[in-house]
Amino acid sequence: MVLPELFHDPMSPFCRKVRVVLDELGVSCSLIREDASPQRDEVRTLIPAGEVPVLINDSGSALADSQAIVEYLQDIHREPDLLGKNPAERAETRRLVAWFDGTMYQDVTRMIIEEKIHKWRQRRGKPDSAVLAAARGRLRLHLDDMERLLATRFWLAGERFSLADVAAASQISCIDYVGDMPWSSSQATREWYARIKSRPSFRPILHDRLAGMPPDDHYADPDF
Numbered sequence: 001m002v003l004p005e006l007f008h009d010p011m012s013p014f015c016r017k018v019r020v021v022l023d024e025l026g027v028s029c030s031l032i033r034e035d036a037s038p039q040r041d042e043v044r045t046l047i048p049a050g051e052v053p054v055l056i057n058d059s060g061s062a063l064a065d066s067q068a069i070v071e072y073l074q075d076i077h078r079e080p081d082l083l084g085k086n087p088a089e090r091a092e093t094r095r096l097v098a099w100f101d102g103t104m105y106q107d108v109t110r111m112i113i114e115e116k117i118h119k120w121r122q123r124r125g126k127p128d129s130a131v132l133a134a135a136r137g138r139l140r141l142h143l144d145d146m147e148r149l150l151a152t153r154f155w156l157a158g159e160r161f162s163l164a165d166v167a168a169a170s171q172i173s174c175i176d177y178v179g180d181m182p183w184s185s186s187q188a189t190r191e192w193y194a195r196i197k198s199r200p201s202f203r204p205i206l207h208d209r210l211a212g213m214p215p216d217d218h219y220a221d222p223d224f
Contacts, residue, residue: 005030005056010208011117011177013109014066014101015053016170021070021163023201025077029055035121067101070163082163093157096164100171104142109171111135116178120213136180143186150188161199169196173205177215183224190224197222 006022006029008015022029034052055063055072063069074083084090112135115127146168149156157164172193175181183190196202197220206220218224 002058003028003030004058005032007032007034007052007054007056009033009035009052010205011113011174011210012052013105013167013170013174016173016205017066017101017166018053018055018069019205020166020170020201021073021082023204024080024082024166024199025073027073027077067097070166074163082161082166084157084160084162089158089160089162093162093164096156097167100164100167104168104171107138108135108142109174112175112178112180116180117210117213121210132180136182139175139180140182140185143182143189146189146192147186150192156192165192165196169193169202170205173202176219177210178213179216194222194224197224 004027006015006018008019008031010016010033019029019031051064053064053066053069055069057063057072063072070082074081082093084093111131115131115135119125119127146156153159155161155165156168172181172189197206203220209215
């Protein structure tokens with residue numbers, strides 16, 4: 001049997017999201033490491049939007065966009081259900097996924113990754129301190145919203161682990177890799193993230209490393 005292939009960048013939150021879902025659903029997959037915007041012509045022909053993640057399924061079709069990929073996988077592999085058992089749960093999960101994949105990514109993660117990782121990879125100089133300061137300020141607002149949610153919920157969408165937790169943790173793990181998470185002022189989020197870090201599906205994410213740019217010592221430790 002031919003395994004599906006996932007073209008991924010280990011520092012992309014959207015690639016991390018797909019990898020965690022694959023593991024949660026018990027789907028074996030070959031990982032092919034690429035930059036977020038692949039340059040190789042043979043790869044770009046497989047990638048409609050020119051960006052990863054892209055999943056090549058067992059029939060050879062290319063699937064793009066992290067949310068389209070994970071919902072495709074969930075449609076095929078029904079259990080565990082990461083979206084929710086009823087329409088209200090699924091609506092809340094999708095609302096939160098849109099928040100983390102959309103608003104939080106644009107407000108925070110995209111700028112931190114650009115300044116601290118992409119500039120470093122491409123030798124484009126030092127991070128812009130003003131851009132980072134703005135991203136960190138907006139991160140604080142997002143974490144305040146997470147703290148309010150987690151004051152009444154064990155997981156972000158309710159009492160069950162869901163795709164909302166995967167999406168949020170994928171964003172946060174990239175920010176944490178470069179040391180920009182203010183953990184001392186986010187206790188409920190820190191406890192939630194410790195539970196995420198203990199899940200077998202998330203451990204491979206935490207073992208990814210950029211050569212020449214290691215994370216802080218606490219990064220992979222669930223008891224941080």
